[in-house]
Amino acid sequence: MSKHTNFSGATTHTSAGVAYERLRDGLIWGRWKAGEKLKPQHLKDLFSTTSGVLREALIRLAGESFVIFEEQRGFSTLNPTRESFLELRSLRILLEKEGLTLSIQQGNLDWESNLVAAHGQLQLIERKMLNATDLSDFIRTWSRYDAQFHAALIANCRSDLLKKEHRRIYDLYRIHAIAELGTFGFRGKTTMDEHQAIVDSALERDTDACIKAVDQHVTIYRDQDNVKPPTSQSG
Amino acid sequence: MSKHTNFSGATTHTSAGVAYERLRDGLIWGRWKAGEKLKPQHLKDLFSTTSGVLREALIRLAGESFVIFEEQRGFSTLNPTRESFLELRSLRILLEKEGLTLSIQQGNLDWESNLVAAHGQLQLIERKMLNATDLSDFIRTWSRYDAQFHAALIANCRSDLLKKEHRRIYDLYRIHAIAELGTFGFRGKTTMDEHQAIVDSALERDTDACIKAVDQHVTIYRDQDNVKPPTSQSG
DNA sequence: ATTGTTTCTATTTTCGAAATTTATTGCAAA
């Protein structure tokens, strides 16, 4: 059995653990469409195990809100709505602001150093993306670096809990953002400038400016939020 | 098979669902001591099912951070430390403040009405507790009303996600608070006054005052946070 | 006494099939 490194950094030997990670990855990268049923019986072929271990992996994911589980009727992928998207975005911003504020307060050289490094890596790929005609090859890499950058922002907050929850909400946000906005997040020079502004104010330890920069960066299309109504349904 | 109502409000038929709820309840009420192993093989007798369904219930709980799961070495209860307690407290306050701010902003009569009702119920039992010599009979009831009161505070925030996460963190906080502070939360007249102050400022829609009141209420022993070391034991 | 190896026991993980429940289809009645 091959060893894999899971979300929390530990190594897993079990096939349920492997299935968990592969499922989680697939969910984040939109392998299944919204609201689709996830049947252990079918999935077992894709992952070459039994339906039992698939069920176990799905239950884990349900506990972390990455899949929906309804007793007696199984599992399904999330069904993003405009509401759930906005709720996730708000929560993400709340957690990121808090982590950022604390990180700046602590004011640690290591943190600054890691932040600059993460930003540099992100910037490098973003520069390439500016000149590319087809971005599809960059999506995965950019997304990884973007996640690392935003993790680096709050890395110095001294709360493992906050970091862990932020990471989870960030991933859930991304799933919903892709479904709702129809894009994976990179908006060209605008995005790059926003990242730059965040780093600059962070290094200056200007908490207010940095918070504002993060807020603006995540809350794009702000004007339309209250204009474009949610695709109205439901009684 | 008896029907039970689970955490999210839905009804469950499955024995795994029942086990999940009973385990969750037991964990919140300190049925097992900190760091204790939770072995499906033993637990199955207590809940009169098989180890398989116990395992399933435990996996769900692990996903929600109510138990610790390490692959190949099973499940165990949480191991509260002073750090984890403080982290949970901070996160609880962050979420509660946010929910409260939004609730006040929305300014809804129904919300005020429900809040007053929840506070009234809490006050009723607290009055009785003031005159009681033995509080042990009141713990469960008070805890339920306190949870409902704090849920009522943020009930008008319009974010199901925020409410759900707050509830989860609140419960986790309580587990750690009991372990760390050695008490279940009621501090006599002080607590009652704090609750009153929270309601009063909420009804006056004085967001700042209300936030401050919540902060003070939850962050008790603030001065000692950096002074009083954790009851040092453990190797 | 300490270290390292082997043996044994307890626990966890995995599997497959039976039991239960839900969903679908086909058919008859209004």
Add this chain to the structure above:
DNA sequence: TTTGCAATAAATTTCGAAAATAGAAACAAT
């Protein structure tokens, strides 16, 4: 055509036992 019911199919839940792994105990060697 629609509605209600029965039969069928599909999926979920539960069970029990086999396989794999970890932890403890006993033992030997330095």
